[in-house]
Amino acid sequence: MAYLRGLSQDYAITLITYEKDEDRADSARMAAARAECEALGIRWLPQRFRPHPKVIAPALSMSRMIWLVRREVQAQNIQLIHARSYIPAAVAMAVSRMTGAPFIFDMRALWPEELITAGRLRRGSVLHRRIVAAERICLRRAAGVVSLTHAAAEHLRRIYPEELKDQRLVVIPTCADLDRFVPAASPPARRVIGCLGTMLSGWFRVDWLRAFLEAGLRRDPTLEIELTTRDDPGRLREVLGPVLAERLVIAPARPDEVPAVLQGQFASVMFFTDGLGKLGSSPTRMGETLGCGLPVVANEGVGDVARIIREHRVGILVRSAAPQDMESAWVDLEALLTDPGLAARCRSAAEAVFSLSAGTDSYQRLYADILGGRPPDVAKDYQECAG
Numbered sequence: 001m002a003y004l005r006g007l008s009q010d011y012a013i014t015l016i017t018y019e020k021d022e023d024r025a026d027s028a029r030m031a032a033a034r035a036e037c038e039a040l041g042i043r044w045l046p047q048r049f050r051p052h053p054k055v056i057a058p059a060l061s062m063s064r065m066i067w068l069v070r071r072e073v074q075a076q077n078i079q080l081i082h083a084r085s086y087i088p089a090a091v092a093m094a095v096s097r098m099t100g101a102p103f104i105f106d107m108r109a110l111w112p113e114e115l116i117t118a119g120r121l122r123r124g125s126v127l128h129r130r131i132v133a134a135e136r137i138c139l140r141r142a143a144g145v146v147s148l149t150h151a152a153a154e155h156l157r158r159i160y161p162e163e164l165k166d167q168r169l170v171v172i173p174t175c176a177d178l179d180r181f182v183p184a185a186s187p188p189a190r191r192v193i194g195c196l197g198t199m200l201s202g203w204f205r206v207d208w209l210r211a212f213l214e215a216g217l218r219r220d221p222t223l224e225i226e227l228t229t230r231d232d233p234g235r236l237r238e239v240l241g242p243v244l245a246e247r248l249v250i251a252p253a254r255p256d257e258v259p260a261v262l263q264g265q266f267a268s269v270m271f272f273t274d275g276l277g278k279l280g281s282s283p284t285r286m287g288e289t290l291g292c293g294l295p296v297v298a299n300e301g302v303g304d305v306a307r308i309i310r311e312h313r314v315g316i317l318v319r320s321a322a323p324q325d326m327e328s329a330w331v332d333l334e335a336l337l338t339d340p341g342l343a344a345r346c347r348s349a350a351e352a353v354f355s356l357s358a359g360t361d362s363y364q365r366l367y368a369d370i371l372g373g374r375p376p377d378v379a380k381d382y383q384e385c386a387g
Contacts, residue, residue, distance in 0.1 A: 001036070002177050006360035008040040011367065014072050015042050018049040018061065029254075043076070058087075065091045073099045080104070080143075080370060086111045086131065089138045102143035102370055109280035110152055111135075117277030118202030136163055143370045144168040149303035152280035170366055173304070175359035176287035178350055180256075183293030183343055184263035192224040194265040196258070196285040200231045200239070203278065205271035205299070208321045210240045212269060212297065215326035217247065228253050228261050262292040267333060271318070274301025281305075287354030290314055293343035295336055297329065304353075312349035314342075 004013060015037065024030060030046070037044040045068065050057040069091055072078060081103040083092035092103035112131045115121035121128050139145055139156070140163040147153040153171050157164050193216060199206055216223050226249045227236065233250040240248065253261050262268065268289040272278050281303040289296050296315035300306045309315040316336060318329045336342060 001033075002175065002356050003360055003363060004042060005040060006357070007363060007367075008042055010364065012076075013040075013042045014076055014078065015044045016047065016065070016068060016072070017044070018047045018065075020049050024048065045072075062087060062091060066094050069095045070098055073101050080367060082106060084108060086135065086138070089142070090134050093138055093141055096141070103141075104144045104146060104366065104370070105138045105142035106146040107152070107280060108148060109278075109282075110155070110276060113275070113277035113279070114203060114281075115277075117273050117275060120202065136160060139163045139167065142167070144170065144366050146366070147171050148173055148280055148282035150307075151303050155276070155279050168366065168369065170362060172359050172362045173354055174282040174284045174287060175356040176284065176291050176350060176354045177356050178287075178291045178354070179356075181259050181262065181288045181291030181350070183347060188264045188266065190224055190264070191220070191222065192226055192265045193267055193269065194226045194228060194262065195269045196228045196262070196289070197270075197283075198231060199227065199229055199236060203273045205273060205321070206239050208271035208299065208318065209269060210244060211321045211323065211326045212271070212318065212329065213240070213247075214243050215323065215330055217243070219327075219330055223247075225249065226251075226261065226265065228258065258288065259292065262289055262294060265294060266337060267295050267297055267315075269297045270305075271297075271299050272302045274299065278302045287350055290346045290350035290354065293346045295333070295342060295346060297333060308349065308353055312345060312352070314346045314349045 004015065007013065019030075024046075034044060047061075047064070047068070050061060065088070069081065073081065073095055078101055081092040081095060081101055083089040083103055084106045085108045089103070089105045089107075092105075095101065096103045112121065112128060112135065115131075116123050116128070121131075139160055145156075145164070145167055147156065147169065148171070150171050153169055156169070193213070195209060198204065199209065213225055216225075225244070225247055228251065229236070230252045231250075236250055237245040237248060268285065270283055270285055272281065272283070278301060283302070283305065286296055286298075286305060286308070296305075296309065297318060298305050298309060298315060299318050306317055309317055313336075316329050316333045319325045339345075
């Protein structure tokens with residue numbers, strides 16, 4: 001939605017989304033989203049996301065998505081389909097062949113590798129081969145490809161040199177709304193370390209988080225810990241172990257509440273599994289954290305995270321979950337926090353890398369290029385369908 005707010009000023013947009021039951025049940029948020037779309041001139045068609053039965057439900061959803069996108073392309077004279085992630089891209093490719101409307105493959109991350117890393121897909125299996133085949137075809141037939149990270153773009157060019165030889169391949173990181181994520185007016189009164197987002201996904205290193213927080217409590221028994229997540233609190237406490245269980249504050253937060261949560265902390269922790277599965281990851285939480293003037297504690301091998309931390313000196317990279325490495329990380333973090341220019345440097349890095357306006361501009365340029373170089377000020381004559 002953050003991108004669409006800007007893009008809707010120059011393009012007429014039809015938005016198709018699949019919403020989980022718990023989100024659909026929040027009638028106030030659904031009504032607010034619908035009202036915002038109407039105010040922006042966005043035609044929003046929310047659909048119900050059905051995860052079960054496991055094979056049948058996704059197949060039915062995909063079939064309906066193809067029918068729905070094709071209907072909208074034909075009825076609304078849509079000139080461009082913007083598909084976010086792999087299943088929408090497969091749908092967009094099918095509709096593109098039916099209607100001739102070009103599509104953008106907005107990859108987000110390297111989904112097959114993420115599934116393997118999380119233990120949800122076996123490399124070399126029939127399903128894996130089919131997903132990779134679809135990935136290859138989408139990369140070749142898309143009018144443009146968007147990657148979240150330079151690391152993933154370089155990897156894709158190595159393994160798909162023919163498919164990407166003449167392809168538009170643009171890197172647009174997950175951007176943050178830096179008008180909302182701003183530094184606190186004054187330093188927080190309490191000493192709070194935080195972690196934001198899903199931690200029980202299968203690709204978050206909960207064992208590293210446990211080791212890091214335990215090392216922090218050994219150094220400072222008064223340390224407060226806030227985990228802002230929709231994960232089950234009981235299960236998360238169990239996974240993090242008895243030493244931390246009673247010291248954790250675990251609670252979800254609405255999107256409009258997240259800036260205030262971050263502003264009450266002094267740093268945010270994000271440990272992800274590394275390897276091919278995370279080359280394409282651009283953690284939203286990193287841009288939001290830096291926007292609030294806070295440093296991040298992270299690990300190597302996750303998209304462009306390590307490069308950003310090193311280039312801008314806005315965080316700590318932890319080597320391993322070993323106690324000595326966690327102790328060393330805390331020593332480095334405490335030294336970094338004494339730097340009077342840290343908050344300004346974090347904010348500057350967020351503006352340089354994760355700016356929403358820069359990301360929106362990149363999408364506008366890509367749209368205009370695909371639509372024949374038409375500048376945004378006349379692009380209202382054209383339709384876009386975001387799937």
